[in-house]
Amino acid sequence: DQQVKQNSPSLSVQEGRISILNCDYTNSMFDYFLWYKKYPAEGPTFLISISSIKDKNEDGRFTVFLNKSAKHLSLHIVPSQPGDSAVYFCAASPISSSGTYKYIFGTGTRLKVLA
Amino acid sequence: DAGVTQSPTHLIKTRGQHVTLRCSPISGHKSVSWYQQVLGQGPQFIFQYYEKEERGRGNFPDRFSARQFPNYSSELNVNALLLGDSALYLCASSLLGTNEKLFFGSGTQLSVL
Numbered sequence: 001d002q003q004v005k006q007n008s009p010s011l012s013v014q015e016g017r018i019s020i021l022n023c024d025y026t027n028s029m030f031d032y033f034l035w036y037k038k039y040p041a042e043g044p045t046f047l048i049s050i051s052s053i054k055d056k057n058e059d060g061r062f063t064v065f066l067n068k069s070a071k072h073l074s075l076h077i078v079p080s081q082p083g084d085s086a087v088y089f090c091a092a093s094p095i096s097s098s099g100t101y102k103y104i105f106g107t108g109t110r111l112k113v114l115a
Numbered sequence: 116d117a118g119v120t121q122s123p124t125h126l127i128k129t130r131g132q133h134v135t136l137r138c139s140p141i142s143g144h145k146s147v148s149w150y151q152q153v154l155g156q157g158p159q160f161i162f163q164y165y166e167k168e169e170r171g172r173g174n175f176p177d178r179f180s181a182r183q184f185p186n187y188s189s190e191l192n193v194n195a196l197l198l199g200d201s202a203l204y205l206c207a208s209s210l211l212g213t214n215e216k217l218f219f220g221s222g223t224q225l226s227v228l
Contacts, residue, residue, distance in 0.1 A: 001206070004157075023175075029189070030116055031134050032214040033216065034217075036219075041221070042221050043205055043207075043219035043221045043222050044158070044205070044218045044219045045219070046217070046218065049216055066136060072214075089157050089158070091157070091158075093214050096213075096214075098171065099165075099170050099171070100163055100170050100171025101163060101170070101171070101212055101213055101214055102148070102160040102163060102171055102173065103144075103158075103217065104160070105157030105158045105159070105162065106157050107157050108156075109155055
């Protein structure tokens with residue numbers, strides 16, 4: 001049961017253009033979302049997060065949008081740079097009543113930015 | 116400041132053996148979580164520890180166990196290794212162990228032959 005889905009395994013974008021990575025989730029109890037970038041042979045690196053009380057969060061070239069009614073979030077990268085080429089994971093965490101805070105990750109989208 | 120450090124970086128074991136993976140969190144972080152990443156998939160939650168107590172456990176068999184030490188470092192142990200345990204094992208630390216960003220180490224690549 002895949003609660004967090006990234007339906008596009010790969011995406012290619014020209015340098016300088018916008019990259020849009022999408023993520024869908026099924027659990028309405030998710031209340032905190034993060035995006036991570038992963039290079040080969042490295043651990044995931046945190047990019048940006050958003051709480052369910054917001055619908056947008058910006059940090060430099062990265063913006064995350066959350067549409068709670070559609071259970072959809074997206075990551076926008078503007079402008080895209082060749083160094084952005086990596087695998088991007090979205091992750092979600094449900095409201096915890098037990099004290100456990102665990103993240104459920106999507107399967108990732110491989111972004112390639114073409115020079 | 117040092118990030119999350121994991122050792123060893125690579126490990127090759129045979130079926131039935133036991134393995135211990137180690138993790139040192141970022142200084143000041145009190146929570147450590149372990150994730151397993153199989154090729155082509157996203158990381159999957161195994162354990163969370165906070166202040167040396169187990170906070171939660173994912174859908175993994177009892178062959179998997181972990182602990183957190185007084186200095187907040189952590190070990191993940193896997194007994195009776197199976198071929199399917201081959202994966203990248205990631206350790207992540209966070210300050211308070213609540214809904215906050217996780218800082219990941221580079222992982223331990225385990226191959227079971």
